[in-house]
Amino acid sequence: MEIIKYCKALADETRVRLVNVLLAYELNVGEIVQVMDMGQSRISRHLKILAESGLVDVRRDGLWAFYRASEDGPGRDFLDGVASLLDGEELRRDRNRADKVIRERTAATRRFFDDIAPEWGRMTAEILGGLDLSREIRQRLPRCGTAADIGCGTGDLLEIMAEHADMVIGVDNSPRMLELAGERFPDDAHMSLRIGETTHLPLRDQEADCTVMSLVLHHLARPEDALREAARVLRPDGRLLIAEFDQHEVEVMRSDYGDRRLGIPREKMRTWLEQEGFSLVKSTDFAVNKGLVVVLYEAVKL
Structure with a gap:
């Protein structure tokens, strides 16, 4: 049963925190590590479980990989059903960190183009x-x-x-x-x-x-x-x-x-x-x- 698979995938605090962030943003592993303040191997292990369950999509782009919450299918239906439960101080703090990473990325891109404009x-x-x-x-x-x-x-x-x-x-x-x-x-x-x-x-x-x-x-x-x-x-x-x-x-x-x-x-x-x-x-x-x-x-x- 799909629901058992999804519940098992989210039966871990770290994976709940990851889904909470990836519902709002597409991030690469380095950015996720920055948001979660955890080691890359630990993050990669949890992302693998979420991806295999169908709750997270992986976009391969050359040598890079980007992660985001599943956008469609039964995995997305499940996430939409539990999204209202993703609340609390720690989850809000994670989303704020992710927003900061995005703003820093945008600022870095702006500086890059300012520098190379001529x-x-x-x-x-x-x-x-x-x-x-x-x-x-x-x-x-x-x-x-x-x-x-x-x-x-x-x-x-x-x-x-x-x-x-x-x-x-x-x-x-x-x-x-x-x-x-x-x-x-x-x-x-x-x-x-x-x-x-x-x-x-x-x-x-x-x-x-x-x-x-x-x-x-x-x-x-x-x-x-x-x-x-x-x-x-x-x-x-x-x-x-x-x-x-x-x-x-x-x-x-x-x-x-x-x-x-x-x-x-x-x-x-x-x-x-x-x-x-x-x-x-x-x-x-x-x-x-x-x-x-x-x-x-x-x-x-x-």
Whole structure:
């Protein structure tokens, strides 16, 4: 019986604490060790039991593994049933530690992009090689009133988007990136640069007619949250263009380019788009350097 399996898996204080944290966050082993303040071997042993029971999912990403509470199936049904019982000072303290780890991770990512902002154009060109991604995006941009570049970086796409839209909004979480973007468009009343996270966009509901996310989602722990925000800020029938690496195993992208994910599988992207209310119109593949593949997705908000 499934219920006996699940109850046995949670018949340990440490595993209850792990599930409590993983219901809220996806974390790698190092981050979990930091939250729980326990040795890695002990944490790994308990995670193995939870994963084998079906209460925790493991996402393999190159040499790394990320853990989160099961998202669907009978394991998720069981967790939803007991979630209200996950209360108490120690469990709240664990969640607060996990939140701090996430905030520290976000701050570290912001510092990384602040530091490499002046070199970002060169670094991106090294990866893309002969692919003129800006041209490919330009060819797919509709004429519209308001266009938004989410994760605009130093603003390479903003000028192109201004050719197709009356108002262009650029959003990034790196102050240095936005500073460099602002230097390219001084006193431009048709350009609005806003600091913010892709998962909490500084845009009103249905403010944009077209949104672009170019090589952004692989930097996020939960890309689906960014797609949910893109759906929120787009009007019905609005166009979403996403350029993203297909899944790969080039670990140097993590260390040198700040990638959290080694690309995103096509099927996972299609699933996320459908879940967030988009219809995928077309996807196009482009082979680039290091054996990577960039996929350009064209979707419409239903």
